Amino acid sequence: MAFSVNTNASALSALQNLNGTNARLSTIQTQINTGLNVSSAKDNSAVYAIAQSLRAENAGLSAASASIDRALSTIDVAIAAGEAVSDLLIELKEKAVAAKDAGLDTASRASLNNDFIQLRDQITSIVNNAEFNGTNAVENNGDPIIAITNDDGSSQISVAPQNLSLSGSNVALTVAQEINTAALASAAVDNIESSIQNVNSVLSNLGSNANRLELQKNFVSQLSDTIEIGIGNLVDADLAESSAELQSLQVQQQLGLQALSIANQAPQSVLSLFQ
Structure with missing residues (x-):
C-alpha cells in the first residue's frame, strides 16, 4: 500500500459513499414529509406527467360536480314550485265547483270568488319567485337548466323550461279568471282540470330529469374517486x-x-x- 499525505483514496471513497447515503436519506425524508414517492418531475418525469394529467381531469370533474349540484338545486326549486301550483289548482277546483251551485246566495258566491282570486294570484307569486342562482325554469320565457357532465365541459344535460304562469301553455287559468257566476265557475272548472293534468305532466318531466342529474352526479363522484385512487397508486409513497x-x-x-x-x-x- 502506498503512503501519501496528498491523496487519501480511502477517505475519498468513504466520502463518496457518505454523500450517496445522505442523498438517499434526503429523498426518503421528503417522501415521509410529503407522503409522495413522486412529488416533482425530478423524481420520475413520466409518472409525474401522467399524474398531472389525471389531476387536471379530476379538477374538471370537480367543476362538473359543482355544475350538477347547481342544476339539482335549480330543478328542486322548480319542482317545489310545480307542486305548490298543483296544490293551489286543487284548492281552486274546490272553490270553482262550489261556485257552480246555482242555488248559492250572492254573499257566499262573493266569498268563494274572493278566495279564488287570492289562490289564483298566489300562483303568480310562486312562479315569479321560483328562482335559484338567477335561473327560473317555470316562469313565462323561463331559463333552461344546464349542467356540464364531464371534465372538459364538452357534454351537458339540459332541462327545458316549463311555463307554469297563468295563461301559459300549462296553466289555462287567466290572470283575470273569476267565479262570480255559475257559468264562469263552470268554465273555470274546465280550465283547472286541464291545468292539473298539464302540471302533473310538468312535474313528471322535472322529476325524471332530477333523477337523471342525480345519477350523473353519482357517476362523476365515482369517476373522480377512481382517478384519485389511480393517482395515489402512481405517486404515493x-x-x-x-x-x-x-x-x-x-x-x-x-x-x-x-x-x-x-x-x-x-x-x-x-x-x-x-x-
Whole structure:
C-alpha cells in the first residue's frame, strides 16, 4: 500500500459513499414529509406527467360536480314550485265547483270568488319567485337548466323550461279568471282540470330529469374517486417501506461518518516512518 499525505483514496471513497447515503436519506425524508414517492418531475418525469394529467381531469370533474349540484338545486326549486301550483289548482277546483251551485246566495258566491282570486294570484307569486342562482325554469320565457357532465365541459344535460304562469301553455287559468257566476265557475272548472293534468305532466318531466342529474352526479363522484385512487397508486409513497429504509440509512450514515473519520486518520501513520 502506498503512503501519501496528498491523496487519501480511502477517505475519498468513504466520502463518496457518505454523500450517496445522505442523498438517499434526503429523498426518503421528503417522501415521509410529503407522503409522495413522486412529488416533482425530478423524481420520475413520466409518472409525474401522467399524474398531472389525471389531476387536471379530476379538477374538471370537480367543476362538473359543482355544475350538477347547481342544476339539482335549480330543478328542486322548480319542482317545489310545480307542486305548490298543483296544490293551489286543487284548492281552486274546490272553490270553482262550489261556485257552480246555482242555488248559492250572492254573499257566499262573493266569498268563494274572493278566495279564488287570492289562490289564483298566489300562483303568480310562486312562479315569479321560483328562482335559484338567477335561473327560473317555470316562469313565462323561463331559463333552461344546464349542467356540464364531464371534465372538459364538452357534454351537458339540459332541462327545458316549463311555463307554469297563468295563461301559459300549462296553466289555462287567466290572470283575470273569476267565479262570480255559475257559468264562469263552470268554465273555470274546465280550465283547472286541464291545468292539473298539464302540471302533473310538468312535474313528471322535472322529476325524471332530477333523477337523471342525480345519477350523473353519482357517476362523476365515482369517476373522480377512481382517478384519485389511480393517482395515489402512481405517486404515493409506501410509508412503511420508507420508514424501514429511513432506519437503515440513518445507521449507514453513522457508519459512513465513522469510516470517514478512520480514513482521515490514515495519513497519521506516515509519521511513524520518521521516528
